[in-house]
Amino acid sequence: MKPEELVGIVGWGSYIPRYRLPLSEITRVWGFNPEQPRELDVSEKSVAGLDEDSITMGWEAALNALRRAGVNPREIGAVWFGTESKPYAVKPSATVIAEALGITPSTMASDLEFACRAASEAMRISIGAVASGLVKYALVIGSDTAQANPGDVLEYTASSAATAFIIGPSGESAAIFEASYTYVTDTPDFWRRSVSPYPLHGEAFTGEPAYFHHIVGAVKGLMEKTGLKPGDFDYAIFHQPNGKFPVQVARMLGIPPEKVKPGLVTPMIGNSYNSSALIGLSKVLDEAKPGSRILLAPFGSGAGSDAYSIVVTDKVVEKRGRAPRVVDYLARKKIIDYAFYAKSRGLIKRIG
Amino acid sequence: MRFSVPRYWRERHSYYRLKAAKCLDCGRVTYPYTERCRFCGSSRVVEVELVNEKARLLTYTVIYSAGEGFEDKKPVVIGIVETEESKARLLARITDVDVEELKTGILLEPVLRRINEDGESGLIYYLIAYRPVLKTG
Ligand SMILES: [Zn+2]
Numbered sequence: 469m470k471p472e473e474l475v476g477i478v479g480w481g482s483y484i485p486r487y488r489l490p491l492s493e494i495t496r497v498w499g500f501n502p503e504q505p506r507e508l509d510v511s512e513k514s515v516a517g518l519d520e521d522s523i524t525m526g527w528e529a530a531l532n533a534l535r536r537a538g539v540n541p542r543e544i545g546a547v548w549f550g551t552e553s554k555p556y557a558v559k560p561s562a563t564v565i566a567e568a569l570g571i572t573p574s575t576m577a578s579d580l581e582f583a584c585r586a587a588s589e590a591m592r593i594s595i596g597a598v599a600s601g602l603v604k605y606a607l608v609i610g611s612d613t614a615q616a617n618p619g620d621v622l623e624y625t626a627s628s629a630a631t632a633f634i635i636g637p638s639g640e641s642a643a644i645f646e647a648s649y650t651y652v653t654d655t656p657d658f659w660r661r662s663v664s665p666y667p668l669h670g671e672a673f674t675g676e677p678a679y680f681h682h683i684v685g686a687v688k689g690l691m692e693k694t695g696l697k698p699g700d701f702d703y704a705i706f707h708q709p710n711g712k713f714p715v716q717v718a719r720m721l722g723i724p725p726e727k728v729k730p731g732l733v734t735p736m737i738g739n740s741y742n743s744s745a746l747i748g749l750s751k752v753l754d755e756a757k758p759g760s761r762i763l764l765a766p767f768g769s770g771a772g773s774d775a776y777s778i779v780v781t782d783k784v785v786e787k788r789g790r791a792p793r794v795v796d797y798l799a800r801k802k803i804i805d806y807a808f809y810a811k812s813r814g815l816i817k818r819i820g
Numbered sequence: 821m822r823f824s825v826p827r828y829w830r831e832r833h834s835y836y837r838l839k840a841a842k843c844l845d846c847g848r849v850t851y852p853y854t855e856r857c858r859f860c861g862s863s864r865v866v867e868v869e870l871v872n873e874k875a876r877l878l879t880y881t882v883i884y885s886a887g888e889g890f891e892d893k894k895p896v897v898i899g900i901v902e903t904e905e906s907k908a909r910l911l912a913r914i915t916d917v918d919v920e921e922l923k924t925g926i927l928l929e930p931v932l933r934r935i936n937e938d939g940e941s942g943l944i945y946y947l948i949a950y951r952p953v954l955k956t957g
Contacts (some may be wrong), residue, residue: 513878517915517916518892518893519893519913519933519934519935519949520933520934521934523932523934523946524931524932524933524946526836528931529931529933555934556944564946565835567832568837568946570835570837570869626917726865734821773881788856792954792956793956796954796955796956796957797954798957799957800954801957802918807956811892818891
């Protein structure tokens with residue numbers, strides 16, 4: 469038996485902060501072309517409050533995943549936190565969350581970094597750890613308060629949200645992994661040096677050689693490995709840096725836009741980096757019928773993509789009501805202006 | 821409120837899990853945890869956690885002139901809440917709320933928040949705060 473088939477998603481959950489910045493505010497302040505938000509197909513982005521960061525958001529997503537899983541926190545043997553907005557450069561975020569959720573001390577815990585796909589790598593590592601019997605359950609969290617240089621085009625979409633999964637035995641799972649495949653290369657499309665508060669991006673690299681090349685590479689690798697075809701999937705969820713790229717990459721793979729739409733969250737909240745594709749999966753698990761097959765392909769700059777085939781089970785139905793759904797967080801929102809956003813993201817520097 | 825690193829570490833389960841003392845004699849719950857019941861003085865107490873309970877807002881104050889470390893977080897809303905099942909009362913930060921929405925009796929739920937930090941290089945202090953219960957449909 470393949471390791472994937474022994475393992476599934478026992479619980480899932482997300483978190484979106486309540487504040488939303490309309491992209492028209494960024495256009496207004498920086499004098500951008502007012503058409504740009506429509507070209508990106510993003511209307512608002514979620515913004516973390518003044519008392520939030522990737523740890524607090526990851527905590528709530530993980531709590532929701534634990535509620536759906538219905539497992540004793542002490543049975544979790546690994547907490548892997550994928551982020552590129554660590555509150556501490558050195559001091560694990562994973563231990564704060566593990567302690568706050570009652571998972572400590574008998575557990576592995578660490579933070580992983582690979583731009584937007586660290587949490588996806590954590591998911592693949594979890595498959596190995598659970599399938600081998602090393603741990604019974606693993607908690608995977610993707611959480612970011614994404615940074616962007618003020619006035620950079622990235623500022624339109626860099627947003628805040630978190631998603632978490634309890635990975636465990638397939639027999640208890642709401643969805644079972646069928647297969648997985650990873651495709652990485654050294655590509656300079658986006659980076660942030662340790663001394664820099666904001667990332668830079670290699671303009672020529674962001675689309676074709678990075679996002680499209682790696683996602684197509686991972687999905688084709690998955691299909692060759694499994695014999696699955698685009699038509700075998702009911703849902704397709706890709707990394708969502710904007711609302712357009714996922715639809716375009718789907719077209720390149722022969723997948724119609726209506727299979728992408730249910731997992732597309734970026735048009736409402738922007739790109740939440742490590743939670744970007746995963747919140748799409750979370751939303752699809754909130755809605756999908758048992759038996760549905762999901763294609764999931766997160767992407768991270770630097771660059772790499774993972775492709776997963778995931779099949780929803782009957783257990784998804786009873787688990788759904790145990791925690792707030794993605795749509796509940798989407799509905800809770802307070803519109804803010806650029807000034808409030810600037811203050812809450814620490815863009816205003818005072819002296820004294 | 822000033823924190824010290826050793827005290828924060830020692831009391832992290834009070835801050836993260838709302839560790840409290842339930843009295844085996846009078847049944848009441850004291851937060852934070854103490855060896856002796858605050859209500860009847862009994863030392864027959866067991867440890868309980870309040871972090872999974874919703875709470876009602878009993879009273880609150882809005883602080884517009886919060887001091888050092890809170891300059892960016894004004895106005896700061898502090899409330900006394902009573903947890904739904906244990907009926908424990910505690911002082912806590914109220915978050916994700918506009919001042920106009922504040923009303924005694926509203927139902928709140930616990931959330932972990934970044935309450936304070938020692939400047940740009942020091943420790944970050946995470947504590948349970950309360951926010952209005954998320955509407956689910
Ligand atoms: Zn007593």
